[in-house]
Amino acid sequence: MNQSKSQSSPLFQIILSAFILSSCQYNPLSSEPAPLPSLPAPPKPSPSKPSESSPSFQTCKSSDQEFQCLALKIVSYEDSGTPSVLGKIQAETLTNEINKVWSQCKIGFQIERYESVNPLTLGLQYNPEWRSQAGKVRSTFSDNNSLLVVATGKLTSSTIAVTQMPGYGPFGVLVEDSFANNPLTVGHELGHYMGLYHFRNSSNLMNPYIGTYTENLTPSQCQIARATNQREWVQMMR
Numbered sequence: 001m002n003q004s005k006s007q008s009s010p011l012f013q014i015i016l017s018a019f020i021l022s023s024c025q026y027n028p029l030s031s032e033p034a035p036l037p038s039l040p041a042p043p044k045p046s047p048s049k050p051s052e053s054s055p056s057f058q059t060c061k062s063s064d065q066e067f068q069c070l071a072l073k074i075v076s077y078e079d080s081g082t083p084s085v086l087g088k089i090q091a092e093t094l095t096n097e098i099n100k101v102w103s104q105c106k107i108g109f110q111i112e113r114y115e116s117v118n119p120l121t122l123g124l125q126y127n128p129e130w131r132s133q134a135g136k137v138r139s140t141f142s143d144n145n146s147l148l149v150v151a152t153g154k155l156t157s158s159t160i161a162v163t164q165m166p167g168y169g170p171f172g173v174l175v176e177d178s179f180a181n182n183p184l185t186v187g188h189e190l191g192h193y194m195g196l197y198h199f200r201n202s203s204n205l206m207n208p209y210i211g212t213y214t215e216n217l218t219p220s221q222c223q224i225a226r227a228t229n230q231r232e233w234v235q236m237m238r
C-alpha cells in the first residue's frame with residue numbers, strides 16, 4: 001500500500017489538512033489490488049538475529065485468550081544534524097494510540113525492537129525512491145518474528161507510506177517523516193499488513209483518505225485481519 005499526498009492545490013490542502021491527511025494506494029507495484037493468497041506462504045528466513053528486546057516498552061499481552069498481541073520492530077531514520085524521524089518515546093506513544101484503534105478487533109502491538117539508524121551507512125537513501133528501494137529497505141531491516149515499520153525521510157512522488165501486503169515478501173511498512181507519528185496513518189498501513197484492502201467509508205480506518213475520524217473497523221475487517229495473523233504472522237504473535 002502506499003499512501004499519497006493530496007493532489008489538491010496548496011491552498012486547498014491547507015483547508016483540508018485537518019480532515020484529509022493522506023490517501024493511500026495499497027499495492028506498491030500497481031494501482032490495482034494484489035490478489036490475496038491462495039499463494040504459497042513466503043519462505044521464512046531461518047537465521048534469527050540476536051534479540052534487542054527492550055523491557056522498557058509496554059506489552060500488549062492480555063488475559064483475554066482471543067486477544068492477538070503482535071511484535072513490532074520500529075526502525076527510525078536519522079541523519080547527521082537531524083534528530084531521528086521517530087524517537088523512542090514517540091514510537092511508544094504511537095503504538096499506544098494505534099492499539100486504541102485496533103482494540104476493536106482485539107488486536108494490539110508491542111514494540112520489541114527499536115533502532116535509530118543512519119541509512120547512508122547501510123547503503124540506503126534518507127529520502128528513498130520507494131518504487132525501486134522499498135524492497136531493499138525491507139530486506140535490510142526485516143526479521144522473521146516481528147512486523148516491520150520503517151520511519152524514513154521523504155518518500156518520492158506523492159507517496160507518504162507504502163506497505164507490502166501478505167503474499168510475497170520482503171514485508172514492511174515504510175512511512176515518511178511527517179506521517180510517521182500519526183496513529184491513523186500507521187494503523188492504516190498495519191491494516192494492509194494484516195491483509196485489509198481499502199474500504200471507502202469516511203469513518204473507516206481503511207478509507208483511502210485518512211482523516212481525523214477514520215478509526216472504525218467492521219466485524220468483517222476484524223475477521224480478515226485476525227485470520228491473516230493466524231495464517232501469516234504466527235511468529236509475530238506473543
Ligand SMILES: [Zn+2]
Pocket residue numbers: 001002003023024025026188189192198208
Ligand atoms: Zn492504504
